[in-house]
Amino acid sequence: MTTLRLPQCQSRIEMTEGQTVLEAALEANVPFPHSCRSGRCGACKSQLLSGEVMMLQHSPFALDASERAGGNILACRAVPLTxxxxxxxxxxxxxxxxxxxxxxxxxxxxIYRLVLRPDEPIAFSPGQFFQIELVPGITRSYSVASGQGASHLEFHIRAIAGGRASGLLAKELELSDVVRISGPFGHAVGADKATGPILAIA
Ligand code: FES
Incomplete structure (x- = not known):
């Protein structure tokens, strides 16, 4: 059995045979940045601080050879050997x-409008999303709707009939309640250097 250490959240996780770093982290409720979970997007790109991993098949777009040589891995494709x-x-x-x-x-x-004030401002780009733990054990991912640089995070959330999270928003959560958020996640954001016209497809 191998051990996974994640210094950014002071976690130490016992891994099961064949598990990837991302699988072990998510199973331990660590909000590890990720998106596709299949080695295609690069959202889980990480630095291997110590130890050895076997990298499963992935796209060079997500992690190229020079990045791998520099000690980077994709957490969703990395199976620890040590x-x-x-x-x-x-x-x-x-x-x-x-x-x-x-x-x-x-x-x-x-549609519910949920506005959160984090203890510390959190930088994000339009198009990204956050994971919100509304109550212990109930976590949902929502796209942020506030403008870039806003000190508050605003979310417009479609209610699902009979949904647990929708029920919390409708009846249980109140102003001044405290939730836990992780993020921002996601790469569907505007390119910094793009100057041409924008075609948006929904
Ligand atoms: S989550 Fe997309 S490459 Fe790992």
């Missing part, structure tokens, strides 16, 4: 930060 320590590459990702509910109401019969 005890390992891993740090995710995106330092902007906040794990399990506290945020207070400062706005919560129905904008439409099936």
């Amino acid at each position: 005890d390992v320590a891993v740090a995710w590459a995106n330092d902007q990702v906040v794990a399990g930060a506290q945020a207070r509910i400062v706005g919560l109401y129905a904008m439409a019969p099936d």
